[in-house]
Amino acid sequence: MLIWGADGGPFGPADVDPDATRDLARDVACRLTAAEVRCSPPEPNPADFDLPDLSGGGAGFGPFGTLLVVLLVAALVAVVVWMVAKAIKERDIDDDDDLIDLIDLDEDLDEAVGERIIDEQQPPDRWRRAAQEHRTAGRFRDSVRCEYRALVGDLARAGAIDEIPGRTSGEERAQLASLAPAVSQNFDDAADIFDAAWFDDHVVTADADTRFVAVSRVVLDTVLVGPGRRRERRVS
Helix, strand or coil, X not given: CCCCCCCCCCCXXXXXXXXXXXXXXXXXXXXXXXXXXXXXXXXXXHHHHCCCCCCCCCCCCXXXXXXXXXXXXXXXXXXXXXXXXXXXXXXXXHHHHHXXXXXXXXXXXXXXXXXXXXXXXXXXXXXXHHHHHHHHCCCHHHHHHHHHHHHHHHHHHCCCCCCCCCCCHHHHHHHXXXXXXXXXXXXXXXXXXXXXXHHCCCCCCHHHHXXXXXXXXXXXXXXXXXXXXXXXXXXX
């Protein structure tokens, strides 16, 4: 039969720290089940994290590396300066081209005032031959159209209007009123007959064709008046 001491233990009072005993047991268990480095990892060595010396020779940049960096920076700056200078130069050239275009446009306008546009591919006499063919066949709408194109061709060659295929009669009225106001009213009468014959749906008769030919002769006689400008016209 064991006799317990006054402090409750079989061996009497014990001077043992429970926390130290627990730490000791944990260390023993760790050493039995894991590698030593896991239980007691070594302290890090500051020398392992030393940065290379950039100012001296050897493994660092050294004087040659520093020179190379300086050269690269200088080359980059030179490229940027060259690109900026090139952009400024191209902008100045574009501005000069725009100015030249404006000057050329003014010259073109000056030439257009003294010289009319003429359709050399379809002269007035060809339009009148086509008009006569349509007239003979009873196609008076087409004959009025061809007579109108012949009238515009004669006025262009007299310097009173521009002969531009596809142009509207309204544009030709406006130009003729500016360049040859003396025949503006008579040309308006001819253009009215043409517009009604070509754009309206009603039947175009021989009377409309006859009236157009008469008005166009009045216009041409007025425009072509003067020495050497009156021409002989064939009577169909």
